[in-house]
Amino acid sequence: MNDAGKILNTHTALIxxxxxxxxxxxxDIRRALNDALKQCGFEPMPAQMPVPNMHATLGDIVSAVMESQRIPAAAMPDLLDAYANYYRDNGHVDAQLYPGVLAFLNKQQQRGCVMAVCTNKIRKDALRVLAHCEILPFFGSVVGGDTAVHPKPHPAPLLQVLQEISRVPQEAVFVGDTYxxxxxxxxVNMDFVHHEAGYGGEKVFExxxxxxxxxxxxxxxV
Known part of the structure; x- marks a missing residue:
């Protein structure tokens, strides 16, 4: 077992x-963005362009796409509405668990670990994709980007999760992919374990x- 596994297995809560x-x-996010752009009369994202700001809120993602496409700021409300409508009905077609996630969650549940999700995704969308991937029952708390008073990196969402699962920072580890x-x-003085196969890029290593x-x-x- 590597160092990450040892750390994760010695805490009573994983977030x-x-x-x-x-x-x-x-x-799925790329497809929803391109559909929203099309519905609002704009060109889709270039195929080689990564979806920007995947660590951030939907508004931040759309804003970055608009800037790259030189779309007027006035189009933001329509783009957000078009995205939400598409994502609600078609948002989880290609969403897939990373390899080994299900087995890892099962193992942690069997040892009595409390687990939760802290995301900048809109909470209702987070619940839908977790349910779609059949892992929602593992989590005692799901806090989204619209749940706490501020999204990450503000500590408020993580503190809310800790309150909901009745843990203090020293008892938990936060697993994530970005800075x-x-x-x-x-x-919040919590251990951070980095999933390198995510969307973090180079900045997270700083x-x-x-x-x-x-x-x-x-x-x-083992």
Whole structure:
């Protein structure tokens, strides 16, 4: 078992980011963005362009796409509405758990670990994709970007999760893929474990992590 596995197995609570940490949601988000752009009369994102700001709120993602496409700011409300309508009905077609996630969650549940999700995704969308991937019952709390008074990296969402699962920072680990997750964890003095196969890019390596791992399958090895 690697260092990440040892750290995760010695805490009584695990808190996960969602997009890029538990589930690969980028294809669905890209498709919803392109549909919204089309519905509002704009060109789709270039195929080679990564979805920007995957660590942030939907508004931040759409704003970054608008800037890259030179779309007037006045189009924001219509784009957000079009995105929400598409994502509600078609948002989880291609969403997939990262390899090993289900086995890892089962293992943690069997040892009595409390688990939760802290994401910048809108909470209702987070609940839908967790249910679609059949892992929602594992989590005692799901806090979204619209749940707390501020989204990550502000500590408020993580503090709300801790309150809902009746844990203190020293009892928990935050598992995430971006610098936003790392910064959020550091602000509440919580261990951060980095999922390197997510959407974090290079910036996340500028922030401290208690451990890093590439695959959940590595965490299952004894």
């Amino acid at each position: 996960f980011d969602l997009d890029g940490t538990l589930i690969n949601t980028e294809p 936003v997750d790392a910064l959020c964890a550091s602000q 922030y401290p992590a208690s451990a890093r791992f590439m695959s959940y399958r590595d965490l299952l090895q």
